[in-house]
Amino acid sequence: MESTWFYFISSIASLFVLFLLLKLLQNQSPQKNSPPSPPSLPIIGHLHLTRQPIHRTFEILSKKYGPILALRLGSRPVLILSSLSAIEDLYSKNDLVFANRPRLLVGKLLNYNYTTMGSASYGDHWRNLRRISTLEIFSTGKLNSFLSIRQEEVRSLLKNIYRDSQKSFVRVEMRSKLEELSFNITTQIVARKRFFGYEAEDSVEAAGFQDAIRGFTESCGLSNPGDFLPSLWWIDFGRVQNRMLKIQKKMDAFLQGLIDEKRSKNVEFSDQNGEKTKSMIDSMLELQNSDPQYYSDEIIKGNILMMLIAGTDTSIVTIEWAMSLLLNHPKVLEKARAELDTIVGDNHLVDEPDLSKLPYLQNIVNETLRLFPPAPLLAPHESSDDCTIGGYDIARGTMLMVNAWAIHRDPKVWEDPTSFKPERFECGEINAYALIPFGMGRRSCPGMGLAYRVVGLALAALIQCFEWERIGEELVDMSEGRGITMPKSKPLEAMCRARETMFNVLSELVPSSEAEAKKLLLPCSPKAA
Numbered sequence: 001m002e003s004t005w006f007y008f009i010s011s012i013a014s015l016f017v018l019f020l021l022l023k024l025l026q027n028q029s030p031q032k033n034s035p036p037s038p039p040s041l042p043i044i045g046h047l048h049l050t051r052q053p054i055h056r057t058f059e060i061l062s063k064k065y066g067p068i069l070a071l072r073l074g075s076r077p078v079l080i081l082s083s084l085s086a087i088e089d090l091y092s093k094n095d096l097v098f099a100n101r102p103r104l105l106v107g108k109l110l111n112y113n114y115t116t117m118g119s120a121s122y123g124d125h126w127r128n129l130r131r132i133s134t135l136e137i138f139s140t141g142k143l144n145s146f147l148s149i150r151q152e153e154v155r156s157l158l159k160n161i162y163r164d165s166q167k168s169f170v171r172v173e174m175r176s177k178l179e180e181l182s183f184n185i186t187t188q189i190v191a192r193k194r195f196f197g198y199e200a201e202d203s204v205e206a207a208g209f210q211d212a213i214r215g216f217t218e219s220c221g222l223s224n225p226g227d228f229l230p231s232l233w234w235i236d237f238g239r240v241q242n243r244m245l246k247i248q249k250k251m252d253a254f255l256q257g258l259i260d261e262k263r264s265k266n267v268e269f270s271d272q273n274g275e276k277t278k279s280m281i282d283s284m285l286e287l288q289n290s291d292p293q294y295y296s297d298e299i300i301k302g303n304i305l306m307m308l309i310a311g312t313d314t315s316i317v318t319i320e321w322a323m324s325l326l327l328n329h330p331k332v333l334e335k336a337r338a339e340l341d342t343i344v345g346d347n348h349l350v351d352e353p354d355l356s357k358l359p360y361l362q363n364i365v366n367e368t369l370r371l372f373p374p375a376p377l378l379a380p381h382e383s384s385d386d387c388t389i390g391g392y393d394i395a396r397g398t399m400l401m402v403n404a405w406a407i408h409r410d411p412k413v414w415e416d417p418t419s420f421k422p423e424r425f426e427c428g429e430i431n432a433y434a435l436i437p438f439g440m441g442r443r444s445c446p447g448m449g450l451a452y453r454v455v456g457l458a459l460a461a462l463i464q465c466f467e468w469e470r471i472g473e474e475l476v477d478m479s480e481g482r483g484i485t486m487p488k489s490k491p492l493e494a495m496c497r498a499r500e501t502m503f504n505v506l507s508e509l510v511p512s513s514e515a516e517a518k519k520l521l522l523p524c525s526p527k528a529a
Contacts, residue, residue: 032393035070035079044229045072050222053480055376058082059406068390074228076102078399081389082406084413087440088433089389090402095441096122098381102399104227106219109244110251116302118310118379122442129303130446136283137189137307138446143453147352149188150454154461155349156197157181159509161466165496166503169469174323175491178316178458179210185454186311190304191258192279209254213309215247217483221377255301259285280307310447313485314374315454320492321372322364322459324476325420327468327494332422336361340464346501350460352453361460363422365452366435371420373437374451374485376405381443404436405486465502469495 038061040046050073051057058080062069067083081087090098099122101107107119114120117129136142157177164170180196183206187193195206224240226232236242262281278286284303288295326333339360344350355361381400388394409417413434415424438445445451462468470476471493481489498506 032395033391035068035390035392035394036065037070037072038065040072043074045074046078047073047225047228052482053376053486054222055403055405055486058377058401058403059409062403062406068392070392073222073399074225075230076228076399077395077397078401079389079394080401080403082403082410084407084410084431084433086390087402087407087436090400091433091441094383094387094389097383097385097387098400099442100382100384101443102227102380102382104380105224105233105241105244106216109241110216110219110248111305112298112302115299117306122384129299132284132287133303133307133446136280138449140449143449146185146189149185150457151351153181153184153188153194154458155509156184157458158349158461158465158506160197161462161496162498162506162509165466165498166506167497169467169495169497171471171493172496173491173493175316175320175488178319179312181458182312182315182454183210183308185315186308187258188279189311190280190307191262193258193261205254205257208250209308210312212247212250212254213313214483215243216251216309217313217485219244219247220484221380251305252301255304256297258304259297259300280304307447310445311450313487314445314447314451315458317372317374317485317487318365318368318451318455319458320488322368322455323462323468323494324478324488324492325368325371326364326463327470327492328475328478329420332364332420333463333468336364336463340460341501344460344464346464346499347505349505350457350464352457355453355456355460358456358460359426360422361456361463363425365455365459366425366430367420367422369437370408370414370435371418372480372486373404373408375437375439375445376403376486377484378402378404378436378439379443379484402436402439404439407433408435408437465499465506467497467499471495 038046038049041048049057049061049071058069059082061071062080062082067081068086069080069082071078071080081090101114101119101121103114107114107116111119115125117126117133120126120129157180160177161172165172184194184196187195187206195203219240222228225237226240233241259281262279262285281300281304284295284300288297288300326336339358340350343357344354350358378401381402383394383396383398383400386394386396407413411417413431433440438448438451476492476494477488477490479489481487
């Protein structure tokens with residue numbers, strides 16, 4: 001009891017001292033041309049206004065006070081941008097100034113002390129991680145070399161659905177199936193290992209890691225009051241640190257297991273052309289051999305973590321939102337299926353090379369990303385120097401948040417912005433700053449190319465092979481859940497039946513023997529080194 005009172009009194013005293021210091025600094029600082037700001041409260045500033053979902057709250061505030069909005073969340077100045085002109089000014093003139101990340105607790109505890117590509121400050125270390133990720137995963141050549149992985153995992157998804165839906169409509173819960181698809185694709189790229197489906201390994205452990213990823217995404221953003229009121233760190237207000245440490249322990253054990261397994265096995269793999277390919281972990285372990293002090297296990301685990309988070313969650317939520325939109329707009333679904341029937345036909349499965357010939361499908365993906373961007377608030381930045389945006393003076397050390405969700409629904413930029421209209425992308429080129437689901441500039445998401453390929457191929461295959469209907473007459477619930485990737489609050493369930501015209505193609509996915517199954521579902525054949 002005495003200990004609790006001590007922490008309580010210490011926290012109150014610290015908050016009072018912090019309040020006096022803030023007032024003193026404000027009185028000493030010259031008045032600048034600052035962006036408009038709502039009335040604030042002592043000490044906490046505007047923290048009381050940060051209600052969930054935060055991107056909608058920021059949109060409401062921006063409509064009232066302006067698209068360039070200044071907030072003070074506790075001791076931290078924050079800039080919110082919600083207009084096309086504001087982000088044009090940001091990325092064309094101040095991209096380098098805002099290339100840093102703010103120091104948040106999630107970066108320290110869940111990002112290996114700010115050493116991952118997503119949390120590291122802009123500099124040599126970040127540039128090196130970005131270079132490695134591009135060369136080993138996200139370059140066009142590497143993405144092409146992973147084609148067989150994406151093909152076979154999509155086929156595995158279709159096979160699992162087809163087994164239950166050959167003759168009549170069945171109820172299908174989509175999120176778990178999409179999680180398995182996306183996770184298998186990513187882990188095969190990272191470690192040449194699949195965790196779900198036929199001959200999968202350690203699926204229980206992988207499911208635990210997926211839970212940890214969900215905890216990670218929910219811990220990002222503005223979820224920790226201690227990031228804005230440092231005195232709350234002392235008492236672990238809301239037990240945020242405790243939760244993060246549990247998540248970190250689970251994730252670290254899984255990632256270390258992947259590295260240790262790679263060290264113990266001397267195995268090489270071949271792609272479709274018989275050329276030897278290495279996983280990302282293989283390549284990083286080679287770098288570790290040449291420079292063990294820099295390429296520590298923590299650096300390797302951080303790189304794997306960023307790949308697993310960025311490579312799985314964004315694809316899952318985008319496909320789920322797209323399927324939900326199509327179920328609520330059956331005419332759009334019919335048009336997409338007609339395009340597939342005309343261009344691809346029914347004698348073989350749609351493949352990645354077909355995607356460039358399917359403009360309406362691409363429009364559906366872009367319209368889904370517009371309405372439901374995987375990061376409604378782009379990852380936060382922090383200014384390294386004083387600058388000017390939209391004529392307003394922005395001080396060094398200001399945390400920046402770009403409200404992509406609001407920009408994607410701005411009636412000044414988009415006609416009928418809240419409606420699902422894939423046809424809007426048929427009119428020609430869209431302003432590059434108007435559609436930013438993966439960010440822009442130096443810190444944009446490097447996995448955009450992979451995400452478009454996975455989402456496009458999976459969505460096309462689901463439309464081509466199956467008939468889809470809603471569970472009942474009611475529209476699919478489109479409410480948003482918690483987390484930086486904005487998942488659906490309620491996982492999508494739908495009625496599904498295999499299309500008769502695709503029976504012959506789908507039946508070939510169901511193997512007649514275990515040997516054929518093994519051959520079908522292993523895209524990379526091991527060869528002893």
